[in-house]
Amino acid sequence: xxxxxxxxxxxxxxxxxxxxxxxLLTVATNDNPADFFQLESSGRKNIAADNARVGLxxxxxxxxxxxxxxxxxxxxxxxxxxxxxxxxxxxAFNPVIASCGGLFYVGWxxxxxxxxxxxxxxxxxxVVQPVSGPINELTIGCMGDSALLAWSRRAGNGYAVEAGAxxxxxxxxxxxxxxxxxxTDTYHFQTNPGVAYAKGRIIVTWxxxxxxxxxxxxxxxxxxxxxxxxxxxxxxxxxSYEWGSGSSAVRNALAVGENQRxxxxxxxxxxxxxxxxxYSAFSNDGGISWGDNYNIIDEWGTIVPQWTPAVAxxxxxxxxxxWMDAREDNNSIWSAQLHGMTWxxxxxxxxxxxxxxxxxxxxxxxxxxxxxWIEKDNGGSRxxxxxxxx
Amino acid sequence: xxxxxxxxxxLLAAIVIAVFSLFSPAQAxxxxxxxxxxxxxxxxxxxADNRQVFVYFGRYGCGFCDxxxxxxxxxxxxxxxxxxxxxxxxxxSESMDRLTLPSGERITEMQLGERLNxxxxxxxxxxxxxxxxxxKAYGYQGPEKLLEMDQxxxxxQYASTGKHQPAP
Numbered sequence: 001x002x003x004x005x006x007x008x009x010x011x012x013x014x015x016x017x018x019x020x021x022x023x024l025l026t027v028a029t030n031d032n033p034a035d036f037f038q039l040e041s042s043g044r045k046n047i048a049a050d051n052a053r054v055g056l057x058x059x060x061x062x063x064x065x066x067x068x069x070x071x072x073x074x075x076x077x078x079x080x081x082x083x084x085x086x087x088x089x090x091x092a093f094n095p096v097i098a099s100c101g102g103l104f105y106v107g108w109x110x111x112x113x114x115x116x117x118x119x120x121x122x123x124x125x126x127v128v129q130p131v132s133g134p135i136n137e138l139t140i141g142c143m144g145d146s147a148l149l150a151w152s153r154r155a156g157n158g159y160a161v162e163a164g165a166x167x168x169x170x171x172x173x174x175x176x177x178x179x180x181x182x183x184t185d186t187y188h189f190q191t192n193p194g195v196a197y198a199k200g201r202i203i204v205t206w207x208x209x210x211x212x213x214x215x216x217x218x219x220x221x222x223x224x225x226x227x228x229x230x231x232x233x234x235x236x237x238x239x240s241y242e243w244g245s246g247s248s249a250v251r252n253a254l255a256v257g258e259n260q261r262x263x264x265x266x267x268x269x270x271x272x273x274x275x276x277x278x279y280s281a282f283s284n285d286g287g288i289s290w291g292d293n294y295n296i297i298d299e300w301g302t303i304v305p306q307w308t309p310a311v312a313x314x315x316x317x318x319x320x321x322x323w324m325d326a327r328e329d330n331n332s333i334w335s336a337q338l339h340g341m342t343w344x345x346x347x348x349x350x351x352x353x354x355x356x357x358x359x360x361x362x363x364x365x366x367x368x369x370x371x372x373w374i375e376k377d378n379g380g381s382r383x384x385x386x387x388x389x390x
Numbered sequence: 391x392x393x394x395x396x397x398x399x400x401l402l403a404a405i406v407i408a409v410f411s412l413f414s415p416a417q418a419x420x421x422x423x424x425x426x427x428x429x430x431x432x433x434x435x436x437x438a439d440n441r442q443v444f445v446y447f448g449r450y451g452c453g454f455c456d457x458x459x460x461x462x463x464x465x466x467x468x469x470x471x472x473x474x475x476x477x478x479x480x481x482x483s484e485s486m487d488r489l490t491l492p493s494g495e496r497i498t499e500m501q502l503g504e505r506l507n508x509x510x511x512x513x514x515x516x517x518x519x520x521x522x523x524x525x526k527a528y529g530y531q532g533p534e535k536l537l538e539m540d541q542x543x544x545x546x547q548y549a550s551t552g553k554h555q556p557a558p
Binding site for chain 2: 033034036038040042061062063064065066093136137152191192209212213214239240242243244245246247248250251269273274275304305307308324326357
C-alpha cells in the first residue's frame with residue numbers, strides 16, 4: 001500500500017504555469033486628482049489572510065490629512081472586496097493588519113498614539129491604545145493567537161523603537177507594557193521596525209544610523225522582558241576610507257518561512273551607481289544569529305534602483321518577495337520566489353500598466369498568495385489586488 | 391544676580407546645546423552653517439517669498455555627500471551665493487518622516503526619492519518658486535561646479551534650454 005504524505009502548500013507564485021489560478025481585482029478607485037492612495041507601513045504589513053478571508057488596509061490623503069480604511073474579501077475567485085470600513089475618527093495613518101489564530105488584528109497611528117482593534121467578521125472590537133506619544137511608524141506580526149506590535153517614537157532629537165503584545169481575551173483586547181528594544185544612549189535613531197515570532201523567540205528588526213550610516217539590527221528573546229543584545233544583520237560595505245561611512249540598509253520586512261526560518265529583506269545601498277538593491281538574510285535560531293546577505297535582484301534589474309520590498313511566507317515551503325522598479329521604463333511590480341536558500345529570477349506582476357508602485361504581500365496557510373499595489377494613470381489611481389492559488 | 395552663578399548657568403546651557411546638536415537629525419546631514427529646512431516648508435516659503443529653491447537630497451553615511459559638504463559647501467563664496475539666492479531644502483533620502491506636498495498628498499521623505507527615481511545620493515535640484523524644476527545634478531559637486539550652477543540659474547540661462555520640468 002502506498003501511503004501519501006501531506007504536501008506542504010508553497011507560498012510561491014507560479015505565473016507561468018497552467019496550474020496557477022490567478023485573480024486580478026480593483027479594490028478601490030479614486031478619480032479625484034486631489035485624493036491620494038497610500039499603501040505604507042513599517043515592514044509593509046498592509047495585507048493579511050487566513051484560508052477564509054483576506055483583509056487589506058490602506059490610507060487616503062487629501063489636504064494633508066489621512067484617513068485609513070479596511071476592506072475584507074472572502075476566499076475564492078468569485079468574491080470581491082466589501083465596502084471599505086473607516087479606521088479611527090481623526091487623522092489616521094500607517095494602518096497595519098495581521099491574521100493571528102483566526103482573528104484579524106488591525107492597528108494604526110492616530111493622534112500620535114498606537115490604536116489597535118480586532119475584527120471578527122465585519123464588526124470591530126473595542127479600540128485600545130497600548131501606547132501614546134509621538135509615534136512615527138508601526139508594524140505588526142503574530143505570536144500564536146496574539147499580535148506583536150513594534151513602533152518607533154520620537155525620543156529627544158532622535159527615535160526609539162519599542163514593542164508590545166496584544167491579545168484578545170473573550171473578545172476584549174489586553175496589552176502588555178511597552179518595552180525598549182535597545183539603548184537610546186547608544187542608538188539614537190532607531191526606526192523602521194519589523195516584528196515576528198519564531199523558534200519560541202520574539203524578534204524585532206530595526207535600523208539605526210548612529211554609527212554613521214543606517215545599519216539593520218535584530219533584537220530577540222524568549223519574551224519581551226528577556227531580550228538579548230542586538231546583532232547586526234546587514235554587511236557594511238565601506239566604499240571610501242576618506243569620505244562617508246559606507247553602505248546603508250533601510251526599509252526591512254520580515255517573514256517566517258519553512259522550519260520557522262526567519263527571512264529578512266531590505267534595501268541595500270552597497271551597489272555603486274544604481275541605487276538600492278533588495279538584499280536578504282536568514283536566521284535559523286529565532287534571530288540570535290544571521291547568515292550571509294543574498295542579493296535578490298537579477299542582472300536585468302541591476303541598472304535601476306529598487307523600492308519598497310515586502311516579503312511573505314505561510315511557514316511552509318517557499319516565500320515570495322515583491323518590490324517596485326522601473327527596469328522596463330515604467331514603474332512596475334516585480335517578484336522573486338525563494339526555493340530552499342536560493343532566490344529565483346525576477347518576474348513582473350503588473351504587466352503593461354503605466355505606473356504601479358507600493359506593493360504589499362501576504363500568504364494564506366493554504367498557500368494562496370495575495371498581492372496588492374497602487375496603479376496610477378491619467379484616469380486617476382486605484383488599488384489593485386492579485387491572488388494566485390497553486 | 392551672582393556673576394559666578396550666571397557664568398555657570400551659561401556654561402551649562404552651552405554644554406546642553408552642544409550635546410543636543412550632536413544628536414540633532416536636522417543638523418547631522420546638511421553642511422553646517424547653512425539654514426536648510428524641510429521640503430514642504432521650503433516650498434511654502436518659496437511660494438510666499440517668490441524665491442527659487444535649492445534642494446539637497448542626501449543620505450547619512452554617503453561618501454559624496456560628505457565630500458560635497460566638506461569641500462564644496464565649505465567654500466565661503468558658495469555659502470554666500472546659496473544663502474542669498476535660494477530657500478535651502480534638505481531631504482534625508484532614508485527618512486520615514488512625512489512631508490505634505492503642495493498637492494495635499496502626504497508621503498515620506500524616502501518616497502520622495504522614489505518619485506524622483508534617485509539613483510543615488512547626493513542629488514541636487516534647483517526649483518522655481520512654484521516648484522518647477524530648473525536643473526538637476528548628481529554626485530559630488532566641488533565649489534567651482536556649485537558656483538557655475540548658481541550662475542546658470544541666476545543668469546536665467548536655463549530659460550533658453552526649454553528643459554523645465556514639472557514639480558515633483
